[in-house]
Amino acid sequence: MDADSSTPHNHLLLVDDDRSTRRIVSFVLCNLGYQVEAAESALEARQLIQKFGFDHFDLVLSDYWMPGQNGLELLKYISSEDPTLSVILMTSDGERKILEKLIEINGCGFLQKPIIKDNLRKCVDDASAKTRRLRHLRATESQANTLGENQRILQQKQLNGEWANIEFTFSSKSQASGDFVSIIPLQSGEKVLLLSDASGHELSSALQSNYFHGLARGMLKHGASLSQVFEHFNAILLEEWNDDSLIGHSLAAIALNFNREEQSLSFINAGAPHPYFSKADGFASKVGERESFAPLGWFADPFETSQTDLEPGYICAWTDGLSDLAESIGIDPLSLADRLLNKNLSSSSLLSQAQDDIAIIRVTPPCTPADFHPMVPLISLDLTGDQVGQIDHIQAYCEKSIRIVAPQIDCAYLADLLVCLREALINALQHGCQASPHKSATLRLARSPDLSKISIQIQDEGDGHDFDWETHAQAAADTLIPEHRGLIMMHSIPSRIDFFEQGSRVQMEFEHDTSLN
């Protein structure tokens, strides 16, 4: 916006009880291109403001000492009603120090009497430009709020309209978000779930992300492949990145393509956190193999493509704001996603700790029957044998992850579960993986939809161990041998335990007679 004071649109309110000052300053300001309204007191100034409205004025130039209310009281009134309207206080040299301090606090301008024309011009020009800047910002903020609200409504409606069993939550740190999710139905009957996260938190990030979805929708409906969409948008961003006149953006994106006929899921990932796929048992694993990929806009061809067979279960995906928040709290991102998707629990205090926008999506694949409710994944950890020394940390991580989902969980039930988890995991890392950094184990934890059951799966690379627990339990009791007590606990505490592959994979279920909440 042009800040030139010579335009006829600049309206100034001059307040001074001294008639000759009003006349001289008005004359000078009119010659400078201002339209001046004059008032002889703070009271009259307030009446003029109420008559014309705050937005009518670009600046208030007021004497400090006036009968009735002084200039500072007028300043306080204006600041409280319209903080965008700049105020300049005029005073003589004797009051300068007091005013300078007050002005510092209130952020208004200051003009020393007797007034010098050049000083007056510079001071009013700067102050009116400041008013225009602040009002432009205010208008932008309002538009951004509207845009953000529209973004939220549109996403929710679009997602619910396209997919019956979809859970979605969205939280932004500013008015509009660079995180965006949409579902694109294809003519073939397939559905593409697209999740993106543009760098930055400004409006341009939201536009970038939304533009990507619009472009993808158009290209996919005209027969382009997902790879072509990603390649094309990557090329656009790479070109933009190299254009010095624009601020470059990168965009992390993931596209999940559900093929109902083939019962398969193909996906492309460019810089987004790995999605997770769980089957009916809720034991989730990352989809994809490589650990990380560059977002679109950094390099040519940076993304990963992969395909997996589908079964009834869940696909969970999110933007990196969730991964970061989960890491800072010390819990599993799957648990945090489950908590944030739970509309019955308030998550405002959790979200207040987030440093970034968060978008989470959890869907059941199209092959999942409508009346079938898979277990919900909560923890998915891949560990190496040498992490056995971190067992306390891992246990605390699991406990926090469970508590975030079920804050009212019964302590004895949780202790039962944790001691078995600990025992099984120590076995897996210490014996199955021989505490080696080159051998790995997995820990998976899931809950039933009504939270009445938690199940755990722990698997290692070892050969397993044949264990006759009845015999060993009796021996442990009779002779107080130190061995096998952990396995005895694992056999006795859970509602159900199953060993597979000679015990290298163990699954435990912990049922509770009532819902954990």
Next chain:
Amino acid sequence: MNPTTHSYKADGDIVSTNASQHWTRLESAIQNVSENELLEVDLRAANMVDSVGLNVIVKTIKTVDARKARVRLLIGSKSLKRICTFTRLDQKAEIVGP
């Protein structure tokens, strides 16, 4: 006549990562236990005792037993009491708890 009672109070969980520290302190307490006396191990601050922690308790029971004395376990957690039952420690020591 009540036997002389010695006591050891655990300040929290007894698990694999702190079991040796608990044993060092327990061992000192056991040194003072004589025939027909009682060692009371207070586990009420412990929510969890894992298998290595249980081994510390087993070792305590065996060492005290060798001195012809007895062990009483004070337990505050239902979960821990169940574990003592499952692992049949209740047959080797007196369990007091919920």
